[in-house]
Amino acid sequence: xxxxxxxxxLHNMLRIRRMEELCAELYTQEKIRGFLHLxxxxxxxxxxxxxxxxPQDNVMATYREHGHALLKGVSAKLIMAEMFxxxxxxxxxxxxxxxxxxxxxxxxxxxxxxxxxxxxxxGLAFAxxxxxxxxxxxxxxxxxxxxEGAFHETMNMAALWKIPILFCCENNLYxxxxxxxxxxxxxxxxxxxESYNMAALAxxxxxxxxxxxxxxxxxEFIKREQKPYFLEFKTYRFRPHSMFDPELxxxxxxxxxxxxxxxxxxxxxxxxxRDGLSEDVLKKLDKEVEQEMQDAISFAENGTLExxxxxxxxxxxxxx
Amino acid sequence: MKMTYREALREGLQTAIETDPRVYLxxxxxxxxxxxxxxxxxxxxxxxPEKIIDAPLSEVGFTGIGVGAAIGGLxxxxxxxxxxxSLLALDQIVNGASILRHMSGGQLSVPLVIRMTTGGGxxxxxxxxxxxxxxxxxxxxxxxxxxxxxxxxxxxxxFALLDPDPVLxxxxxxxxxxxxxxxxxPTRDSLFKAAVxxxxxxxxxxxxxxxxxxxxxxxxxxxxxxxxxxxIDLRCLRPLDNEAIFNSVxxxxxxxxxxxxxxxxxxxxxxxxRIMESCFYELDAPVQRLCRKEVPIPYAxxxxxxxxxxxxxxxxxxxxxxx
Numbered sequence: 007x008x009x010x011x012x013x014x015x016l017h018n019m020l021r022i023r024r025m026e027e028l029c030a031e032l033y034t035q036e037k038i039r040g041f042l043h044l045x046x047x048x049x050x051x052x053x054x055x056x057x058x059x060x061p062q063d064n065v066m067a068t069y070r071e072h073g074h075a076l077l078k079g080v081s082a083k084l085i086m087a088e089m090f091x092x093x094x095x096x097x098x099x100x101x102x103x104x105x106x107x108x109x110x111x112x113x114x115x116x117x118x119x120x121x122x123x124x125x126x127x128x129g130l131a132f133a134x135x136x137x138x139x140x141x142x143x144x145x146x147x148x149x150x151x152x153x154e155g156a157f158h159e160t161m162n163m164a165a166l167w168k169i170p171i172l173f174c175c176e177n178n179l180y181x182x183x184x185x186x187x188x189x190x191x192x193x194x195x196x197x198x199x200e201s202y203n204m205a206a207l208a209x210x211x212x213x214x215x216x217x218x219x220x221x222x223x224x225x226e227f228i229k230r231e232q233k234p235y236f237l238e239f240k241t242y243r244f245r246p247h248s249m250f251d252p253e254l255x256x257x258x259x260x261x262x263x264x265x266x267x268x269x270x271x272x273x274x275x276x277x278x279x280r281d282g283l284s285e286d287v288l289k290k291l292d293k294e295v296e297q298e299m300q301d302a303i304s305f306a307e308n309g310t311l312e313x314x315x316x317x318x319x320x321x322x323x324x325x326x
Numbered sequence: 327m328k329m330t331y332r333e334a335l336r337e338g339l340q341t342a343i344e345t346d347p348r349v350y351l352x353x354x355x356x357x358x359x360x361x362x363x364x365x366x367x368x369x370x371x372x373x374x375p376e377k378i379i380d381a382p383l384s385e386v387g388f389t390g391i392g393v394g395a396a397i398g399g400l401x402x403x404x405x406x407x408x409x410x411x412s413l414l415a416l417d418q419i420v421n422g423a424s425i426l427r428h429m430s431g432g433q434l435s436v437p438l439v440i441r442m443t444t445g446g447g448x449x450x451x452x453x454x455x456x457x458x459x460x461x462x463x464x465x466x467x468x469x470x471x472x473x474x475x476x477x478x479x480x481x482x483x484x485f486a487l488l489d490p491d492p493v494l495x496x497x498x499x500x501x502x503x504x505x506x507x508x509x510x511x512p513t514r515d516s517l518f519k520a521a522v523x524x525x526x527x528x529x530x531x532x533x534x535x536x537x538x539x540x541x542x543x544x545x546x547x548x549x550x551x552x553x554x555x556x557x558i559d560l561r562c563l564r565p566l567d568n569e570a571i572f573n574s575v576x577x578x579x580x581x582x583x584x585x586x587x588x589x590x591x592x593x594x595x596x597x598x599x600r601i602m603e604s605c606f607y608e609l610d611a612p613v614q615r616l617c618r619k620e621v622p623i624p625y626a627x628x629x630x631x632x633x634x635x636x637x638x639x640x641x642x643x644x645x646x647x648x649x
Contacts, residue, residue, distance in 0.1 A: 064398070098431025109433040114397065119421045125387045126422065129394020129402075136350075137399055156417070159387025166382070320432040321466045323490040 009281050013291075015057060015214055016277060019049040019270050020295045022073035025082060026245075028299055029072065029089065029103075033249050037306075038089045040102045041118075043070040047244035050269035051176055052077055054217030055144060058225055062112060064134065064143040066127035069104035069118040070176075070243075074146060078113040080106060082302035092309030099312055100320075112141070120181075121147060121154035124173070128164050128234075131171035135232070142225060144172045149238075150181025152198055153190055161202040164234040172224055173199065173236045176211065178243045183255040199236030211241030212267045215276075242267075330505045334479035335365050335497060337512075339403070342483050343369075343377050346401055349487065352379040352388055353405025353441075362407050363443060363502055385414035389440065393422045396438040401487055409444040409458045409496065423492040424467030439486040444472075444496040445536045445586055446634050452622035455630070457586040459496040459535065460593030463563035469493045470563040471517050472535035476506035478517055478561060485517050498536030518562045520570035526556030529580040529644060532571060532597060534560040537584045537635060544640035553648055563593060571597065572605050579610040580647055584635050589617035616643050 026044045033042050045052070048070075056077035059065065067074040075085055080096050088095025089103050096108045097116070105116040114130065117123040127145030134141045151157050152175065164171060175195045179186050186193050199206035205227060210216040217239065224235040242264040246253045277283035319325060329337075342349045351366065357380040360367035370378045381388040385406060392402040406412045412419070419440065426434045446455030463470050469491060473482040479497070486493035515521075523538065524545050533541045538559050545555035558574050560566065575581055581601060585594035598613040619633040 066394075095431075097429065097433070100431045101429050105429050107430040107433060109430065114434070115430070119417060122390065122417060122422060125390025125418065126394035126397070129391040129396070130398040131394075132391060133395045133398025133400045136395075137348075139399075156386045156390060159382070159384035160390065162382060163384060163387055163391065167379075320428045322469075323427070323435060 012273070012277055012281055013283070013287070015053055016270070016273050017291055017295070018053045018057070018077055019214070019273065020291060021082070021298065022049045022053070022076060023270060024295045024299050025072060025076065025085070025302075028303065030245070030249070032089070032303070038103065039091070040104070041069065042103050042249045043247065044245045045070050045073045045243070047264065047268070048176060048178060048211065048241045049073060050214040050217050050273070051174070051211045051239040051241055052146070054214045055174055055221050057218060058221055059142070059144065062139075062141045064112050064114065064127065064130045064141055065146070066114045066123040066130065066144075067116060067146040068120070068123065068148060069116070070148070071106055071116050071146070072103070075106040075108065075113050075116070078108070079111040080108045080113055082298055083305040084108070086302040086306035087309045090306040090309060091311070092306060093312035094305070094309040121151035121156040123147060124151065124157055125160045128160050128169055128171055131169050132167075135170055142170070142172065142228060144174060146174045146176060148181065149175055149177035149179070149186055149190075149195055150184075151175075152195055153181070161199055161204060165202045165204040168233045170228045170232050171234045172221070172228055173234060175236065175238045176241055177238050178241050180243070180247070180256065182247045183251065185255065195238035196236060204234050204236050206236035206238070208238045208240060211239030212269045212272060214269060214273055327508060327510065328505050329476050329480070329508045330503055331476050331479045332363065332365055332502045334476045334508075335483075338480055338483035339366065339369070342403065342487055343373055346487065348399065348401040349403060350377050350379060350400065351403045351405060352381050352392065354381055354383060354407045356380060356405050363499065385411050386418055389415035389418040390422065392438050392440070393418055393426075393436055396436045397426070397434055402438055403483070404438065404440045406440060406442040408454060409442050410454055410456050412442055412458065419462075419468065419492070419494070420465055424465050427491065428467060435490050436492050437487075437490050438492045439483065439495065440492070441483075441495045441497060443499045445498045445500060446618075446623045446630065447500050447536070449625055449627055449630060451625040455623035457618060459494075459563055460585060460587035462494055463593055463596075465564070467491065468564065469518070471495045472561060472563060473497065473517065474501065474535050474538035474559050474561065476504065477508055477513060477515070480508070480512040481514050482517055484512070484514065496535060500536050501539070504539065518565070518567075520561055520567035521559045522556065522570070522574070523559045524555065524557040526554035527578055528553040529555050529582060529647060530574040530578045531555055531557045531582050531584060531640070531644070532560065533557070533584040534563060535586065537586050540635070540637040541584050541640055544637045544644065547641055548644065555644060566597070566600070568600060568604070571601065575601055575605045576608050579608055581609070581613045582640070582643055582647060583613065583615045584640055585615065585617045586634060587618060588620050589615060590620065592617060611647055614643060614647055616640060
């Protein structure tokens, strides 16, 4: 008997993987434009963290956030429509791939200024604490963000003022094309947080069980202690930074080495060997995912373009 | 009763903190120090550290926390010590607060208020004398208030907090000690509309904030000469009150803008262009501008005076236009 929780995790990782693969195809077909950053290789991080969150919890992420939006409950249809620039999209076509936002799902984007979401998410956590709301706040960012001033300023204030927030540093070793080893003197992200007297831990981001175990402990700590917590997820993106990236800065051997640690293969193998997952169930899962994504693409294709007359709306609540 | 601009700002803050439990004030030295300009003296003792929060020197950080807290349901008042340091917070204002409503397709509202002191004139040299409110007026998605009178200083926060969008308030350092006779209760005349501070028919002086008192003085020097100078106080630099400007131009047919910011690419240039676009045939003379000289503000008193428009400069320029 397959553990239904494990199966759900695998399902969600496959949903992200397939959505990202299709995004790449749709990009080459010029259905999706602008910048497109794929999360392939890092799926265990968001899948593990999100499996522990509730609908009322706040999440803020980066421009590599398709998977984050999807698992926070934004439908693949609304995500795809957004990337097609259609008014049915979750941000009404104003955001695109980098700015998926859904207030109803308490998914606040989708920020493409590195580290800018860190103080904003901390403000969301501060508000929830002040207003005695039953919600936790999680902020995702890459290791590149830890070189920014906004990161350091916020680590200090979050720790000083005991703001209950989970900082999730997705360390994929490259800030665009600049290797961590070439850009930061302290390469252990958790140590940076610790220097602000914040509880912090490193996590194997390719192993979803490690992700879940440590995230669960962190979320419980945050709730109990009303303090921030920092997790560094060691992970790797298998694809280039964006669709424009010729990947001159890393070699194929390194990428191959990490691909052998594919988080989906890891979980799939685990489910087959430990849970006795059958080929039939796996095939059914793949089929379900394919159907969901194809439906999303049709929805996006059939979406409508917002009339240009609406262009200047939503600058202020009341149009001037 | 007599009230100073500083007392008026204090009254506005106290009313906000006492009437809305969602309000908090965060900034550098707002608490234990009592505010750099003594606007919040005694507040920490009276309202406690939950409401009056001394922030570390982290402008982009605490402004960003303000953005998030506003989205999350609070009514943050972020104080940036002076306009000069607002550049450190610019990313959160321009790439954050101002765009989130639009970029989210109208889903997110950022009811954030940011206060800061602005302007030169106190020999504080180039890094403490800037006047960037005109720059900020370039940005869609935020509103810019520049209270110039005690009555406006009393009400600016009231209107800013009522607004569902980010509002920046620029308080001019030279006005803090100015005083006026005011009623017991604030008049609550909306700051989002320009005000005619002096009626006239010969020429329109358009100004705002710290330049208003000297514009009024210069204008009054023409009293009894037969020339009547009208003085328009913009009060809100974004959105601009076009109608108030155009109505005055239609009456006087001559315009002088007095703007404490630099001249190139300035707010005064914008207003001049709008007048040209909408009232060109009403003009009897080209629109003129008196701005800060295009230099970093020097320390030496005589040089600083020469760099910023003074009453005599305004008077002389009016005379030139009228002759």
